[in-house]
Amino acid sequence: DTAVSQTPKYLVTQMGNDKSIKCEQNLGHDTMYWYKQDSKKFLKIMFSYNNKELIINETVPNRFSPKSPDKAHLNLHINSLELGDSAVYFCASSPTSGGEKLFFGSGTQLSVL
Amino acid sequence: DAKTTQPPSMDCAEGRAANLPCNHSTISGNEYVYWYRQIHSQGPQYIIHGLKNNETNEMASLIITEDRKSSTLILPHATLRDTAVYYCIVRVTNLDNNNDMRFGAGTRLTVKP
Numbered sequence: 001d002t003a004v005s006q007t008p009k010y011l012v013t014q015m016g017n018d019k020s021i022k023c024e025q026n027l028g029h030d031t032m033y034w035y036k037q038d039s040k041k042f043l044k045i046m047f048s049y050n051n052k053e054l055i056i057n058e059t060v061p062n063r064f065s066p067k068s069p070d071k072a073h074l075n076l077h078i079n080s081l082e083l084g085d086s087a088v089y090f091c092a093s094s095p096t097s098g099g100e101k102l103f104f105g106s107g108t109q110l111s112v113l
Numbered sequence: 114d115a116k117t118t119q120p121p122s123m124d125c126a127e128g129r130a131a132n133l134p135c136n137h138s139t140i141s142g143n144e145y146v147y148w149y150r151q152i153h154s155q156g157p158q159y160i161i162h163g164l165k166n167n168e169t170n171e172m173a174s175l176i177i178t179e180d181r182k183s184s185t186l187i188l189p190h191a192t193l194r195d196t197a198v199y200y201c202i203v204r205v206t207n208l209d210n211n212n213d214m215r216f217g218a219g220t221r222l223t224v225k226p
Contacts, residue, residue, distance in 0.1 A: 004156075035216075041198070043157065043216040090156050100145075102214055104156030 003027050006091045006105040013081055014113055021076045021108045023091030031055075032074035033092040033102065034066060043090070049074050050096075081112045116140070117201045122221040125195075131188040133220050135201030138182040144204060146177060147214065148186045150197040157200065157216070160186065191224045198222070 006023040013019050025032060033056075034046040048056040052068040063079045078085060091105040118136040125131040137146065147162040161168055161175045163184075168175045174187040188195055200219040 042218065043151075043200075045215065092156070100162065101159045102149075102157070104158070106156050107154075 002105075004091055004093055004103050004105040006089075006108050008108060009106065010109050010111075012111045012113065015081055015083060017081050018077070018079045019081060019110070020078070021089055021091075021110075023074050023076070023105060025072055025091075025093040025103070027093055027095075027103060028072075029093035029095050029103070030071060031094045031096060032068065032071070033094070034074065034076050035090040035092060035104075037088040037090060037107070039087070047074075047076075078110075081110075083112050086110055086112045116144075116203045116215075117217055119199075119201050119217065119220045121218065122223070124223050124225055125188075125191045127193060127224055127226050128190055131191040131195065131222055131224065133186040133188075133199050133201075133222060134183065135186070136183045137201070137203045140181050140203050146175065146181075146184050147202040147204065148173070148175065149200045149202065149214075149216070150195075151200070151219070152194075152197040160199075191222075193224050193226065196222060196224045 004025045031050045033048045035043050036046055037043045046058055046060050047066045049068045051071050065077045067075045088107045088109050090107045092102045094102050145162050145164050148160040149157040150160055151157045160172050161170055163175045163177055177184045198219040198221050200216050202214055
C-alpha cells in the first residue's frame with residue numbers, strides 16, 4: 001500500500017487552463033503539505049494543513065488553492081495556469097504539525113505549454 | 114536564509130562508507146538536524162535526525178559535533194542505490210510551532226562501482 005499517493009503522475013496542459021492534483025495519505029497523519037520543485041531542483045513549501053486547517057501559506061499566487069476535505073486528503077487546484085507553474089509538485093504528510101518526519105509522495109510533473 | 118552549508122557534490126566507491134558533511138554554525142539550542150535524500154524522480158525520503166547526541170538507525174548514522182556547528186551523515190556501506198541528493202536541514206521540532214521543513218541545494222552523492 002502506498003503511504004502518500006498523488007495523482008496524476010504527469011500533467012500536460014495549456015496556458016490558461018485550470019487543473020487539480022489530488023493527494024491522499026493512509027498513514028493516519030494529522031498534517032499534510034504541498035511542496036514545489038522547480039527546474040533548478042529547489043524544493044519549496046507552498047502550504048500545510050493540520051486536521052483540515054491551513055497553517056502555512058507561503059507566498060504563493062492566489063491562483064493556487066489547496067482543499068482539504070478531510071485530514072487524509074489535500075488537493076491542489078490551480079487556476080489560469082502559467083508557463084512558470086511548470087514544476088514537480090510533491091505532497092507530503094507528517095504525524096503532527098511539528099513535522100518532525102515527512103513522508104512524501106512520488107510527485108506530479110506539471111508541464112504548462 | 115540558508116541555515117546549512119553542504120558541498121554541492123561528492124563521489125563514493127561502492128561498498129565504502131559515504132561521509133556527507135554539513136555546516137550549521139548558527140544553529141540554535143532547540144534546533145534539530147535532519148537529513149533527507151531524494152533519489153532521481155522520487156519524492157524526498159527521511160533518513161535520520163538528532164539534537165546533540167549521535168544517532169544511528171537502519172539507514173545511516175548521524176554524528177553531531179559537540180558545539181553542534183556541524184554534522185556528518187554516514188552511510189556505512191554505500192550501494193549504487195544510495196546515489197541521490199542528500200539534504201541537511203535544521204529546524205525546531207515543536208508541536209506548537211508550525212515550522213516547515215526547508216530544503217536547500219543539498220549534496221549530490223554519486224556512488225560508483
